[in-house]
Amino acid sequence: MPADHYLFTSESVSEGHPDKVADRISDAIVDLYLGRDPEARVALETLTTTNRVVLAGETRSATPVSADEMIETARGAIKAIGYEQDGFHWEKTDIDCYVHEQAKEIAQGVDAGEGKEEGAGDQGLMFGFASDETPELMPAPIAYSHRIVKALAEARHSGARPEFEPDAKSQVTLAYEGGRPVRATSVVVSTQHQDGLSQDDVRELVRPFVEEALPEGWMCPEEAFYVNPTGSFVIGGPDGDCGLTGRKIIVDTYGGAAPHGGGAFSGKDPTKVDRSAAYASRYLAKNVVAAGLARKCLIQVAYAIGIAHPLSVYVDLTDSQVDPAKLEATLRELMDLSPKGIRTHLQLNKPIYEPTAAYGHFGREAGSDGTFSWERTDLVDELRRAFG
Template sequence: MTVEWRAAEYVFPGHPDKLCDAIADAVVQEVGRREPRGLCGVEVAVHRDHVYVTGQVAGAGVGEIDVDGMVRDVYRSAGYDETWRPAAEDLVVEVNLCCRDFEDGEDFFRGVADDQTISTGYAVDLPGTNFLPPEHWLAWELSRRVSVLAVDCPELSLGPDGKLIVLTGQENDETWLERLSVSVQQDETGDDIVLQRAVHEVLEKALDGFVAAIPGFRRTLPSEVCVNGAGNFATGGPEGDNGLSGKKLVVDAYGPRVPIGGGAWSGKDFYKADRAGGVFSRRIARAVVLAGAACECTVTLVFLPGDEQARVVSIRDQDGRLLDAQRWGGLFDLSLEGSGDRYTGACDLVEVARLGHFTDQSRPWEELGFDLQPRVTANRESEVLVMS
């Protein structure tokens, strides 16, 4: 049988693009705290010691938000200080936001789409990976473990920036990690050999968890583990590359095996069609898989300008077979009003931006809110009993 190869990447919280996403979602979070129906459409760019925050926010009290302070807090918590530049205190923050109160009656129309979007949701029958593609989950898990070395092992002289990429193989019922490449910021005085050993130790400790999470996972080290393959990586973060919010859509979602659908999520409130659509399509896909109607499920839905509810375009299983869109979509409230009411202020959006939108099963949108009792038929699509 031919080996099926899959690749996926993840980036550290100190990566320039992820700094931007975290800043954008910090603004969304603060707008929602002050005005639960607040409007937020924010984009962020960083380059060297400059940070540019642009877009629009609306609602009671949003003009009083200390965006400058939030930017510095995000940098500081990501690890940027006097050792790793740019230090939070040295930033030049340019804020060009349209900040305003709602016009009369404007908040009433938050449940009406002011833009269009195509959204894709996905789930696979792997509870151990939180129903994410295994290669994507492996990249996330290893990224999370390696990134904390900067704090846990100060003797390594690691900075906040980094990324990694995994290559997995699958044949018959076996999955394995074939190659791992890690790029992690390290001071020129740091010992790269000790860093290599530390990454190998992280990998060794993670293998048992991989075996438990992914049925048929082979507990073997990759044939190739490369650390800083392009050479010294002392200059990183915004000093080494510019960053933009919304650039890591594939990382935010499901990895490269799944189409990304529409626009970015970070920087937008939960009444916005892009963000609500991403959540809704994921919830439907999870329900289909949890009910036993498919081993894998891909959901496509759209919002048109003026829509109050998402329109489910298609629901497909692992073989591309269409499932009943009306039936499955009907299990959920797919309204913008419902999205904004349920998810505004429901979790820490800075952590969501940094660590993934679907990687944590405790995220409020990952909880279906009802129990699925499947009665699976011969063709797998279930008679689903919704138990309150």
């Protein structure tokens, strides 16, 4: 039996964190390809360091994309984040492109052919999760951690707080009683800032954003509110630490409140089940919780490279009267979980991925342009009819 009274912690990082800079560049290039060819194949990695970016990976597209176009897309992503510093500047950074054509062996295993369905792009297992702890149906610690760093970035972009620089991290620890979150016991925020500010100055600048992000009355004790605990944080981003695509997969998902299959999302087109099947699993889990069938829902799917349909679908429910085996069968009826079926159902073959690169791939608002389509709750009525 799980404990009813415990502490749980999750962290988030801002769009200016070096790993998130890498994720954004990779996803911006995915969007560049998909905007020209919805069937393009992209597997792109980015490395960021002091005034240098390296692009590598493999692609295939009916409409070519040049190295120069990828480099300019990378510059645009860095500029949008707001890096104009001596050690990392969107205009001055050296960008090297080592992207090549996709290997034929991968293509032949994935592509559809005569009498053959399109297969998964790789083997692997993916998880989706939803919890009724927040309106977004996300675990509360990661939801509040995202809110803090996103609010700092919005204040920086708007000019309301020019003292903030792009790189930031947050960490929220919540107390659970009776299995429900009730208050914060500690909050940690580290944010890059303009030179000349004291630690106390930064603490007071950050405080209102933390208080606004948490539910009323949830603010942690003053002695457990840590802001830039090591002191000054002027040099940050890729100038302070190397960044790589795909190193923040727990920040991208559920903050450790649910398992992760191991595969990163950013830099991958939606034929890669690491990305698309994780989105599909979240979509199904969210609809299960939104339908009131469980307080929490965890879904695992598993694939083999070149094989169209999942090898397994597993459902685990918390506080539910629903038979998991029946729910597994129902979900497979409601959604075709082959790679092509997922892309069609969620309309994933669009340039919609750059916004996912920071503040989590889940718990976001589905947009009219197709962004975050996996956050829709359009299966609720069918699920209620099936289990009413």
